[in-house]
Amino acid sequence: MILNDVVWGVVGLLLTIMILSYLIGDNVFFRLAAHLFVGLTAGYMAVLIIRQILVPYLIQPLINGGWVERLWMIGPLALVILLLLSQLPRFTSLGRIPLAYLAGLTAAVVIGGAVFGTLIPQSRAIVEAFDPAVWQADPGQKWFRVLDAVVMLIGTVGVLSYFHFGRKLIPRGGQDAIKKPYPFEVLAGIGQVFIGIALGAVFAGVFSTALLALIDRILFINQIILRLMGAG
Amino acid sequence: MKKVLVMVVVLTIGLTVLAGYLFRALLAPLLALLFDWGILLAGVAGLIGIGYLIHMNLSKLARREKGAFFSVVVIIAFVFTLVSGLVMTPQSPFFRDLILNVQIPVEASLLGILAVTLVYTSLRLVRSRGWTPMSIAFLASAILSLILNLVFINIPTDTPLSYLMMFIRRLPLIGVRGILLGMALGGLVVGLRVLLMIDRPYGE
Numbered sequence: 001m002i003l004n005d006v007v008w009g010v011v012g013l014l015l016t017i018m019i020l021s022y023l024i025g026d027n028v029f030f031r032l033a034a035h036l037f038v039g040l041t042a043g044y045m046a047v048l049i050i051r052q053i054l055v056p057y058l059i060q061p062l063i064n065g066g067w068v069e070r071l072w073m074i075g076p077l078a079l080v081i082l083l084l085l086s087q088l089p090r091f092t093s094l095g096r097i098p099l100a101y102l103a104g105l106t107a108a109v110v111i112g113g114a115v116f117g118t119l120i121p122q123s124r125a126i127v128e129a130f131d132p133a134v135w136q137a138d139p140g141q142k143w144f145r146v147l148d149a150v151v152m153l154i155g156t157v158g159v160l161s162y163f164h165f166g167r168k169l170i171p172r173g174g175q176d177a178i179k180k181p182y183p184f185e186v187l188a189g190i191g192q193v194f195i196g197i198a199l200g201a202v203f204a205g206v207f208s209t210a211l212l213a214l215i216d217r218i219l220f221i222n223q224i225i226l227r228l229m230g231a232g
Numbered sequence: 233m234k235k236v237l238v239m240v241v242v243l244t245i246g247l248t249v250l251a252g253y254l255f256r257a258l259l260a261p262l263l264a265l266l267f268d269w270g271i272l273l274a275g276v277a278g279l280i281g282i283g284y285l286i287h288m289n290l291s292k293l294a295r296r297e298k299g300a301f302f303s304v305v306v307i308i309a310f311v312f313t314l315v316s317g318l319v320m321t322p323q324s325p326f327f328r329d330l331i332l333n334v335q336i337p338v339e340a341s342l343l344g345i346l347a348v349t350l351v352y353t354s355l356r357l358v359r360s361r362g363w364t365p366m367s368i369a370f371l372a373s374a375i376l377s378l379i380l381n382l383v384f385i386n387i388p389t390d391t392p393l394s395y396l397m398m399f400i401r402r403l404p405l406i407g408v409r410g411i412l413l414g415m416a417l418g419g420l421v422v423g424l425r426v427l428l429m430i431d432r433p434y435g436e
Contacts, residue, residue, distance in 0.1 A: 004329070008329055008333040011333050011334065011337075012333050012336070012337040013337075015334060015337040015338050015341070016337045016340075016341045019337070019338055019341035019342060019344075019345065020341050020344065020345065022345055023345060023348060031299075031302055032302065032305060033338060034338075035302040035303075035305040035306045035309070036305050036306075036309050036334065036338075037309075037334065037335070037338040038285075038306055038309075039305060039306035039307065039308065039309025039310040039313070040309045040310070040312075040313050040330075040331070040334050040335070041335070042282050042285055042286070042306070042309075042310050042313075043309060043310040043311070043312065043313025043314040043317065044313055044317065044331055044335075045278065045282060046279060046282050046310075046313075046314050046317075047313065047314060047317030047318060047322060048317075048322065049275045049278050049279055049282075050279075050318065051317070051318075051321075051322060053271060053272060053274075053275035054272070054275060054276075054279075057268055057271060057272045057275075058272055072265075075269065076268075076269045076272050076273070079269065079272075079273055080272065080273065080276050083273060083276050083277065083280070084276065084280070087280060087283075093234065093435070095434075095435070096234065096238050096434045096435050097234075097237060097238060097241055098273050099433070099434035099435070100238040100239075100241040100242045100245075100434045101241050101242075101245055101269070101270070101273060102270060102273055102274065102277070102434075103242055103426050103432075103433050103434050104241060104242040104243065104244070104245035104246035104249075104426070104427070105245050105246070105249060105266065105267075105270045106423075106426075107242075107246050107422075107423040107424075107426035107427050108245070108246040108247070108248075108249035108250045108423070108427070109249060110419045110420075110422065110423040111250060111419070111420055111423035111424065111427070112249070112250060112253045113416075113419070114415075114416040114417070114419040114420040114423065115416075115420065116253060117416075118412055118413065118415070118416035119413065119416045119417070119420070122409055122412055122413055122416070123413070125409075126409070140390065141395065144395045144398070144399060147399065148399060148402060151399075151403075151406065152402075152405075152406050152409070155403075155406030155407065155409075155410065156406060156409050156410045156413065157410075158410070159406070159407055159409075159410020159411060159413075159414065160410055160413060160414055160417075162410075163410075163414040163417075189365060191410060192364075192365050192366045192369075193365050193366065193369045194369075194403070194406045194407040194410060195366060195369075195407045195410070195411065196365065196366035196367065196368070196369025196370040196373065196407075197369045197370075197372075197373040197403050197404050197406070197407050198373075198404045198405075198406070198407025198408045198410075198411060199370055199373075199407070200369065200370040200371065200372065200373025200374035200375075200376075200377060200404070201373050201374070201377045201403075201404035202404070202408075203350065203354065203370070203373075203374045203377075204373070204374045204375075204377030204378045204381065205377070205381075206346070206350065207347060207350050207351070207374070207378070208378070208381060209343065210343050210344060210346040210347035210350060211347045213340045213341075213343035213344045213346075213347070214343075214344030214345075214347045214348075216340060216344075217337075217340055217341050217344045220337075220340075
């Protein structure tokens with residue numbers, strides 16, 4: 001076992017124990033490890049942003065680029081300067097332009113992603129499940145596929161009814177007026193069950209992963225201690 | 233004047249990117265340029281965020297507030313990592329060891345703690361929210377998923393039981409599909425509200 005491995009092994013061991021000590025309650029060791037992690041991650045992110053974004057997208061074209069490329073960089077350079085200046089209390093309003101740029105870009109990406117990445121493919125999958133050709137593809141599974149398509153449709157509509165995109169109705173005739181219409185209530189009840197099932201399955205997946213991570217850490221502690229004692 | 237300029241920026245960028253979904257080949261070079269500028273701005277915004285974190289810790293230290301010692305830890309860890317990353321490359325063995333040997337133990341241990349926390353909260357779920365259709369479905373699905381994920385359950389294929397198992401395994405997908413569609417609808421509404429300037433996340 002070379003010295004480098006020993007040092008990093010001990011660092012890993014100490015950090016693991018410090019973080020796991022949270023299981024007996026919030027304490028100074030856990031906080032120390034957590035703050036160390038925050039500082040290191042912030043530093044790592046800053047390094048990545050500088051080396052992989054600022055240098056190739058701004059600094060290199062300005063230093064090594066030709067005149068045309070440098071001219072093109074006036075736009076982003078101005079936006080960056082406005083964003084940086086907006087951090088000074090006197091120039092706060094200057095930040096609106098770069099932020100408007102980011103807002104417009106993000107909004108368009110979100111709209112495109114929602115429509116072309118989720119709404120169309122997911123809706124198509126629900127509709128295609130009712131294609132008789134799909135049902136006939138494997139005669140042995142016909143009724144299973146019909147049941148699957150029907151449950152999928154009812155469940156999905158139910159989940160959407162549970163979310164119920166809309167504003168509350170203004171109460172006119174007492175308490176009942178702010179309730180959802182009856183069909184929505186029934187569908188939302190069904191949707192609630194399917195959301196519970198989905199979250200339960202997600203919970204089981206996360207729990208299994210977390211349990212594996214806990215076992216891995218315990219094995220790691222055991223392995224490092226054995227190595228330090230010369231038994232591993 | 234500034235308001236008009238902001239509106240022009242939002243609409244021009246938003247509509248150009250949306251047009252890019254329909255005329256991809258035609259607008260590809262322009263879109264690449266817009267995205268490069270966006271990435272640059274997001275990077276600078278990220279650096280500003282990190283700057284705020286460090287500024288907050290420095291002020292805590294200057295005011296000698298309770299827990300100022302932890303601010304020292306944050307600042308030292310930040311400066312050490314930043315200087316190492318800038319002096320060396322992120323691919324250098326020391327820098328890689330530094331990141332991996334701190335991040336992996338901390339993240340894996342936090343995930344390990346999550347296992348215990350999840351058991352505790354799931355037990356509290358029924359106590360706090362009672363037996364609702366959602367809590368019953370949640371617990372039943374969680375227990376069933378954990379059992380079904382065990383490797384030793386082996387059912388012969390092409391039997392009614394295997395179809396039933398397949399159907400049960402697909403049940404969570406229905407909820408996930410509904411949640412995905414709901415998120416997409418929500419995203420679509422929020423995006424449209426920003427483009428139509430009903431919501432102004434960049435300030436009034």
